Amino acid sequence: xxxxxxxxxxxxxxxxxxxxxxxxxxxxxFLQDEVVTDCEITLxxxxxxxxxxxxxxxVDKCNIITERICGICSCVHLWNSVRVVEKGLKIEVPxxxxxxxxxxxxxxxxxxHLIFFGHALEIIGHETLAMRAFIARExxxxxxxxLSGNRVHxxxxxxxxxxxxxxxxxxLAQKCLKQLAPAAEYLKDYADRILQDAMIMSRIDxxxxxxxxxxxxxxxxxxxxxxSSVEKDYRTTIDDFKYFDWxxxxxxxGDVKARVVQRILECFEILKIVEQGFKNLPAxxxxxxxxxxxxxxxxxxxxxxxxxxxxxxxxxxxKGNVRHYKNRTPTLTNLGCMEVACLGEHxxxxxxxxASCDPCICCTNR
Numbered sequence: 001x002x003x004x005x006x007x008x009x010x011x012x013x014x015x016x017x018x019x020x021x022x023x024x025x026x027x028x029x030f031l032q033d034e035v036v037t038d039c040e041i042t043l044x045x046x047x048x049x050x051x052x053x054x055x056x057x058x059v060d061k062c063n064i065i066t067e068r069i070c071g072i073c074s075c076v077h078l079w080n081s082v083r084v085v086e087k088g089l090k091i092e093v094p095x096x097x098x099x100x101x102x103x104x105x106x107x108x109x110x111x112x113h114l115i116f117f118g119h120a121l122e123i124i125g126h127e128t129l130a131m132r133a134f135i136a137r138e139x140x141x142x143x144x145x146x147l148s149g150n151r152v153h154x155x156x157x158x159x160x161x162x163x164x165x166x167x168x169x170x171x172l173a174q175k176c177l178k179q180l181a182p183a184a185e186y187l188k189d190y191a192d193r194i195l196q197d198a199m200i201m202s203r204i205d206x207x208x209x210x211x212x213x214x215x216x217x218x219x220x221x222x223x224x225x226x227x228s229s230v231e232k233d234y235r236t237t238i239d240d241f242k243y244f245d246w247x248x249x250x251x252x253x254g255d256v257k258a259r260v261v262q263r264i265l266e267c268f269e270i271l272k273i274v275e276q277g278f279k280n281l282p283a284x285x286x287x288x289x290x291x292x293x294x295x296x297x298x299x300x301x302x303x304x305x306x307x308x309x310x311x312x313x314x315x316x317x318x319k320g321n322v323r324h325y326k327n328r329t330p331t332l333t334n335l336g337c338m339e340v341a342c343l344g345e346h347x348x349x350x351x352x353x354x355a356s357c358d359p360c361i362c363c364t365n366r
Contacts (some may be wrong), residue, residue, distance in 0.1 A: 007032060008364045012347060016045055020053050023361035024337075029342075029350055036350045038083055039339045043332070046182035050366045054314070054325035059085060059159070059293065062322045069327065070363045071152050075108045077327075077363075079157040080303040080312045086159060088299035088316070089291060090251055096106060097161035097286045098240040103167065103277040104148060110270045111140050112306035113263045116358040117194070120260060123355050124203050129194060136190045143176050161287030168281075178346075189234050191264045204256040208353030210341040218340060219333040222308020224357045227262040228254035234304035239336055242281065244273045256349075256356040263358075293320035296359040305330055307358050329363035 009032050016024040024045055025224055030038040054062050065079035087094060092121060093101075118133035141151050148154035156166040168176070194200055210220065215228035225232055229252045236248065237243045249265040251258040278333050298315035310329030315323045334357040343348035 001362075007037065009033070011137060014351065021360070025359070025361050025364075027351075027354060029347055031245050031347060032111070034346055036342050036345050036347060039342050039350065041335050041339055041354075043335070043361065045167040046365050048365055051113065051325050051327060054322050056321050056323070059316060059320055061320055062314075062325070063158075065117055066327070067153055067155060069329075069366050072112050072360060073108060074153045075156060075308070076303055076305045076310055077312075078155070078309050079105060080301050082157045082159050083301040083303070084299050084312050084314060085293075085296065085316070087301055088296040090291075091160050091291045092288055093240075094161055094285045095243075095282050096167070097288075099243065099277050099281050100147075100162050100166055100168070100286065101157050102240050102244065103274055104144065104154055104272045106270045106277075107140050107144050107147075108154070109306045110267055111276075112358075113267055113328065114140075116263060117260075119358075120352070120355055121194075121200070123223075123352050124200060126200060129190075129197070129200075132190055132193075134186050136183075139179060139186075141320045141331050143179060143183075146172065147176065151265060158287070159293075160289060160291060161285070164286065173278050173281055177275070180271065180275055180278070184268075187267060187271075191267070195261070201216070201257065204260060204352070204356075206255055206257070207349040208256040208259075208338070208341045208356055209254050210257045211335055212252075214340055215254070215337060217291050218337045220308075220337045220357075221330045221333055222304065222306070223266060224259060224308065224330075224334045224337060226250045227258040228252075232308055232309075233303050234309060238303065241273075244276050245275050256353055259358075294318060298324050305363075307331055307360055327366055329360070329366065331357070331359045331361065331364045335364075336361050 015026040016019050024050040026042040028040045029036050063081050063310045066081040067074045114133045114137040118130045121130035143153045147168055148156055156162050210228045212229040215225050215230050231250045233248045237268045246269045249262055249324055251262050295318045296316035300313040303310045311328040317323055338354045338357050340352040
């Protein structure tokens with residue numbers, strides 16, 4: 001049953017630039033007695049035209065640009081683009097390279113979730129816990145810098161493997177493994193403080209409900225879908241993750257609280273994956289050079305970005321230049337779901353509801 005989109009007394013536009021929005025987009029709330037009866041979100045004001053830029057350029061240059069679609073989730077953009085060529089040209093990836101791709105990607109997912117906690121808690125008004133999110137995040141940023149040489153754009157995956165500078169020595173792998181324990185302990189304490197804070201829990205409990213039926217109908221993806229009882233995670237379909245034991249976190253409530261708690265619980269599944277990666281990191285090569293670039297039909301790959309389903313599709317001509325590049329990011333559908341989830345809520349709760357899907361406008365404005 002669809003929620004009622006009733007009559008409105010007033011329209012409240014928020015953005016493009018507003019303290020509650022990390023990036024520029026424009027929600028329009030239609031209100032009756034401060035209750036949202038309809039919501040309309042306008043995206044893509046700073047459109048970058050990346051899909052058009054990609055047309056006809058060499059695939060290596062394409063991958064450099066792909067990584068820069070976003071700064072928070074740069075690794076998964078690059079990895080999925082690389083997987084398109086590996087799938088289309090049937091290129092095998094060494095096992096050690098698979099492990100390192102997963103480790104870098106999951107550390108990135110963890111740092112992305114921690115940014116979400118900082119943003120959400122800032123909107124709620126809990127400045128102390130918002131700032132503590134970045135204290136909890138810093139050890140993992142340092143780890144990413146030591147493993148890849150960069151704190152943001154790690155440039156780890158390449159066609160056939162990973163860059164040699166992302167291949168850690170045994171000493172560095174052991175160092176990172178030792179750093180995980182205290183970082184995980186701080187993260188656990190931080191998560192406990194969020195979950196035990198009565199003000200935070202009462203503020204987010206029962207608002208912005210997205211039912212399972214609505215999540216399926218409006219194509220929710222990632223943690224937003226899994227917090228509404230939709231069990232879907234593309235990592236379960238990716239070959240590189242077959243070496244790891246972890247659980248897909250699914251909750252049933254579908255409200256803002258569920259979307260926060262789902263990400264908290266997912267952080268600890270991420271830590272399980274990273275710990276297994278360092279403990280079981282196999283020896284061997286990190287790059288397969290036994291392949292040749294050439295004509296490739298349009299090939300499609302999906303991956304699980306921090307916010308959900310990431311789609312990349314393109315082909316190659318005889319010279320190895322990109323043709324018909326398409327990229328779709330998760331925020332596009334998740335924000336559409338939030339238009340529905342905020343109906344019937346007070347305006348202050350509606351703004352928090354939009355933030356609860358962890359929108360990344362940088363990705364969306366590709």
